[in-house]
Amino acid sequence: MATSANPAFHRFAVFVAACTFLLLVAGALVTSNDAGLAVPDWPLSYGSVAPPMVGGILYEHGHRLVASFVGILTIFLAAWLWRHEPRRWVRRLGLVALGVVIAQGLLGALTVKFYLPISISVAHACLAQIFFGTVVSLALFTSRWWQSELPQAADTASPPVRLLAIGTAAAIFLQLVLGAAFRHKGFGILPHLAGAAVVTILVLWTAGAIRRRFPESAPLGRWRRLLHFLIGLQLLLGGAAWWSRVLAQEFPQPIPVTIWLTVAHTVVGALTLSAAVVTALVCVRLLSSSREAALTSQPQQATL
């Protein structure tokens, strides 16, 4: 692969991803403070672009402001990629990110107009995860590392690590759907708990397969360890968030410990998904099937 990396592209994509993470925090704060309908009008807030930032208005209008900023950044990112990115699929992914952020804004409007119906609220929460994953992927694809020549290793064992990593990312996304449904009172806690068990098993399986089959690969080792760390942290945060929700029932309003634990659980969930997506992409980038390996006559376990 010929290197055409533009460090400015990459830095900007990383900046957009960081701002999107802040947007996820802002969105999670809205739900945790039960402030989703604190501003009944849309797109203006109390007929203004600068309402008094008190109580629930602070969270809801603050979320709208951060979302608008991220929307503008995404327009610039997509336009920049469209004009200067040589790889067509990356240009198209930039347009996908733009489409997702527009759809996300419209879903946000629908949650206000239809008083937080469960289906739209869950869709809004899940599309946020998809958008974050897309922007993180763009940051990866625009990196010098991704665009440099990299040694390939054959992934001959069954199931292939690539398949495991993709399956883990998909399972984490489904788990986030279950979590969002629980958070927005669509489901009880049991499906989310079952999902946590499945995701934990898949993460351990994937990470174990990477460790055993490709112990020399620094990039794979790095993402494997991060995924391990995040799933452990997420399990702890999940338990703590549940405990705080039980505790909060005795208070007439959301309490800070519940707010911050549920926000942390939500955004670490997003980080876990993105780490799993990146792990899967790195696997796809560095590993090839036995058939592909035979075609390219690569050694079975190249040093990565």
Add this chain to the structure above:
Amino acid sequence: MKVRYALYAVLIAALALGMMGCGKKETSENAPAAPAATAPGAQPVDLATAGSVEGTVKLEGSPPPGKKINMAAEPSCAAQHSTPATDQDVVVGAGGTLGNVIVYVKEGLGNRTFEAPKTPVALDQKGCMYIPHVVALQAGQPLEVRNDDKANHNIHPVPKFNREWNKSQPPGAPPIDETFAREEVAIPVKCNVHPWMKSYIAVLKSPYFQVTASNGSFSLKNLPPGTYTIEAWHERYGSTSQTVTIAPKESKTINFVFKAAAGD
């Protein structure tokens, strides 16, 4: 030319009919579930033979202590309370009498219908609290929501059987007038700007209801002779009911007792 005018006339007539159709739909959604007093089945109450049901609602056991509300997010409201405000889930008077209980005739009125009063029922927002905490009105009766605070509020009832709405009310804004079409006991009301603000609106199809004050007493007057199911509803303790038969001009006394939850 005449044909064109005829087409215009048909088009205008069709539009007018369409708009009337829309108007009719809107009216039927907003109108009370019960028909007007003059509809078939409406029987005027003979006050000469009417009786009443009176009584008291009490709480057995220790009431939970009021939970303090943190109004730091809205200093203008916090300043209106000399001591920290507490929630109003359980309001108990001397001797365990229980306030904020809706007592109403649940069954026994048959097909009688009652015209909704035109007088609005007020729901104030003062010191970032809903006052009163529990209100009751008839289906179709206007609800007037006022903002006496220097803070922005949003009023958001979350009904199961009525139309949901969510309206903002900045300081000094005119009152919001709304109605509820169907009987529902009781609709939770939230303010998402101030998550501690909670209220309940009970919508009844008859005028035979009362919300108890802290002395727990209620009186349902001018009931026609008959057998009735009287229900008492409380936001924390649920509902309980009794059956009572009223003879002509008879006044009966029934009492309700709720039991405090084990964790209270």
